[in-house]
Amino acid sequence: MVKFLYEQGEELKAQGKERMPVNEVLSLWLSSRFVATTREIATLDGEAAWKKQRQMCDDLMKMRRAEHRAEHLELQRREVQIEEERLEMERTEKKRRDRQAASLGSIGDVPEPEPDQRWEDIPDETKIAWARKPENIDRIKPPMTEEEHLAYMREYLRAH
Incomplete structure (x- = not known):
């Protein structure tokens, strides 16, 4: 499966398209497997159906938590990037003011x-x-x- 996903990614890359990150590809694959499992659950009765549903719900919750963590990390990364850009702008402005003050000479x-x-x-x-x-x-x-x-x-x- 990994080989197949890698080859698909290489094909996209060759076409000039950006390949999806592996975690997103696996998430899509897992989601499709859950769809297939719901069909299987529909054919079961009683305790067997209930057991499969609970297991699937548990797995889905774990997958969603992982996706939320990834989104949270991306937001944090963006916040850090914005803060770095803000600090760089402040440093640039300070340098500009210092150069301007030096060109006017010190008041003292x-x-x-x-x-x-x-x-x-x-x-x-x-x-x-x-x-x-x-x-x-x-x-x-x-x-x-x-x-x-x-x-x-x-x-x-x-x-x-």
């Missing part, structure tokens, strides 16, 4: 502007990196006094 390496240097003369990348430093936020826009804040709010409310 940004020199302080010279006191006599005009802001317009500083390169944009340096301005952006310098402005991102938390200690420079107050230097960019000093906090409002209470009077300035009230005046701003009055102007805002009038405009809206």
Whole structure:
């Protein structure tokens, strides 16, 4: 039987078709044998029929459990593959961000502007990196006094 199944698989392969896995072929073969057995059971009476039915049900349950296990393993394999792909995408994105950050330079390496240097003369990348430093936020826009804040709010409310 194994030789026959192998030869059938080779024929499919030669035709450019994918051969079925052996476990699926055996499952189909077993299923066909169960169909033949049901005909045999129909001819039996009483205890003999009942005994054959119980045996067939037990065998069918074992076969179904094996099929479910195979399906479960396939699902797990797919989940692992998806997780590996997700991790690879994260690694690729991290590398891209690291390259981008390296091309902009490190924020800690940004020199302080010279006191006599005009802001317009500083390169944009340096301005952006310098402005991102938390200690420079107050230097960019000093906090409002209470009077300035009230005046701003009055102007805002009038405009809206």
